Amino acid sequence: MAAQLSREQQGITLRGSAEIVAEFFSYGINSILYQRGIYPPETFTRVQKYGLTLLVTTDPELKNYLNNVVEQMKEWLYKCTVQRLVVVISSIENNEVLERWQFDIECDKNARGESAPREKSQKAIQDEIRSVIRQITATVTFLPLLETAYKDLVVPEKWEESGPQFIANSEEVRLRSFTTTIHKVNSMVAYKKDSFP
Amino acid sequence: MAALGGTESPGVMAAPGSQASPLLTAETPSALERGRSGRRSRRSAPAALSPAVSVVFPGAVSRESCCRFACELLKHVLHQRHQLPLPYEQLAYFCRRAAQDGDVIKKPPSVGLASKKCQQVLVELEGVLQHLEAMFSLTLVPRVLILLGGNAVSPKELYELNLEGICVGSAEKSLKTTSCVRKLFHSLFIADVFSELKALPITGTVVMLQGHRNCGAEWFRPKLNYKVPTRGRKLTINLSCDGDVDISASAQTVTSAWEDYIWFQAPVTLKGFHE
Numbered sequence: 001m002a003a004q005l006s007r008e009q010q011g012i013t014l015r016g017s018a019e020i021v022a023e024f025f026s027y028g029i030n031s032i033l034y035q036r037g038i039y040p041p042e043t044f045t046r047v048q049k050y051g052l053t054l055l056v057t058t059d060p061e062l063k064n065y066l067n068n069v070v071e072q073m074k075e076w077l078y079k080c081t082v083q084r085l086v087v088v089i090s091s092i093e094n095n096e097v098l099e100r101w102q103f104d105i106e107c108d109k110n111a112r113g114e115s116a117p118r119e120k121s122q123k124a125i126q127d128e129i130r131s132v133i134r135q136i137t138a139t140v141t142f143l144p145l146l147e148t149a150y151k152d153l154v155v156p157e158k159w160e161e162s163g164p165q166f167i168a169n170s171e172e173v174r175l176r177s178f179t180t181t182i183h184k185v186n187s188m189v190a191y192k193k194d195s196f197p
Numbered sequence: 198m199a200a201l202g203g204t205e206s207p208g209v210m211a212a213p214g215s216q217a218s219p220l221l222t223a224e225t226p227s228a229l230e231r232g233r234s235g236r237r238s239r240r241s242a243p244a245a246l247s248p249a250v251s252v253v254f255p256g257a258v259s260r261e262s263c264c265r266f267a268c269e270l271l272k273h274v275l276h277q278r279h280q281l282p283l284p285y286e287q288l289a290y291f292c293r294r295a296a297q298d299g300d301v302i303k304k305p306p307s308v309g310l311a312s313k314k315c316q317q318v319l320v321e322l323e324g325v326l327q328h329l330e331a332m333f334s335l336t337l338v339p340r341v342l343i344l345l346g347g348n349a350v351s352p353k354e355l356y357e358l359n360l361e362g363i364c365v366g367s368a369e370k371s372l373k374t375t376s377c378v379r380k381l382f383h384s385l386f387i388a389d390v391f392s393e394l395k396a397l398p399i400t401g402t403v404v405m406l407q408g409h410r411n412c413g414a415e416w417f418r419p420k421l422n423y424k425v426p427t428r429g430r431k432l433t434i435n436l437s438c439d440g441d442v443d444i445s446a447s448a449q450t451v452t453s454a455w456e457d458y459i460w461f462q463a464p465v466t467l468k469g470f471h472e
Binding site for chain 2: 041042046048051052053055131134135137138139140141142173176
């Protein structure tokens with residue numbers, strides 16, 4: 001609480017911005033995993049964040065994996081070296097990419113040399129993030145049903161090299177963006193084109 | 198819908214944070230609304246323009262689909278406007294689990310998903326949804342209103358589902374309900390109608406709909422003199438059918454006696470809750 005109050009009073013630093021964005025990815029990925037039925041709902045618990053009730057995993061292995069991802073992202077965000085985070089949902093049967101959540105990150109590298117924090121309130125950033133999280137929830141109302149959930153809940157061990165994992169014949173919708181003034185995150189989801197009337 | 202690739206700019210979608218969208222238009226009250234109760238209304242000051250989302254289905258739509266549109270929209274509005282902490286189905290799941298196993302999140306008995314308040318809200322909402330279903334089986338429903346805050350005459354927010362343009366067909370000759378519902382919510386998502394709105398405190402939600410005066414509705418109460426409010430924030434969702442519609446489908450727009458359709462109000466006011 002003291003650290004948050006201090007951040008609220010002092011504005012946004014590069015370190016603080018990296019933490020905010022990494023935290024968003026933590027909750028955002030948890031939301032995707034829950035909303036898209038990738039893991040069973042009974043493995044999630046409710047928490048309050050951004051003025052919302054959010055679902056986060058209680059699975060120890062998955063928690064550990066996501067914590068590692070978030071910590072690594074925090075470091076890359078601080079260094080302004082990460083440009084995009086993609087959450088790929090693919091079929092267990094044939095590895096076909098079914099859904100692709102893409103988070104594009106813009107970093108103002110001028111912030112690396114700045115001593116003074118930038119002026120933007122935590123509340124304003126939180127409001128923007130809340131809108132994005134709400135949109136993640138809202139996508140469930142129209143995204144195709146995923147049949148691939150719950151099987152062989154194996155958590156990957158580490159980062160490894162990968163291609164872009166694009167979806168053949170896809171539709172895309174863009175979600176709202178948010179910015180800390182140092183990092184800006186643009187979100188979108190791509191999914192297999194299917195039977196809308 | 199536009200299929201996008203690479204880093205191209207969006208096609209038919211709202212840019213993040215933008216106020217306007219190709220699917221979001223402004224409209225004035227309909228002729229039906231102006232000519233309520235079969236008489237021409239007096240000339241009054243022009244109503245303020247309100248945003249609208251239009252969805253066109255390429256074929257007939259069943260009555261079941263129309264009912265689903267109304268029910269899903271009600272659930273969606275309640276969550277998006279902060280009256281429910283989770284979407285309805287997810288809330289029902291956690292509420293049932295909390296009631297059976299005790300809530301994992303320890304809270305005072307008055308709040309939380311095991312609370313009587315949560316149970317009450319879910320029971321009331323389930324009741325409204327069931328009665329909506331019954332109503333849609335009794336009569337064609339050209340319009341549904343979801344009124345948040347204030348009262349039915351002067352709400353804070355008004356969501357109007359306009360089904361006048363729907364061609365109602367049999368289940369066999371109509372588009373699939375799930376596909377139509379997805380198309381509706383895809384359009385709402387692209388129009389991004391909720392993100393710019395300030396959070397609403399917990400308030401009452403009233404549901405109203407139009408039906409035939411002789412439909413035999415028992416739960417919904419007729420409101421003969423009701424007029425759709427012109428104040429308050431309003432969003433109209435216009436649904437219609439186009440394309441190769443089977444001629445046996447009875448178009449709601451062909452129905453001749455709109456004067457026989459009156460407003461009905463749900464006898465319960467849904468009150469949301471925060472966790």
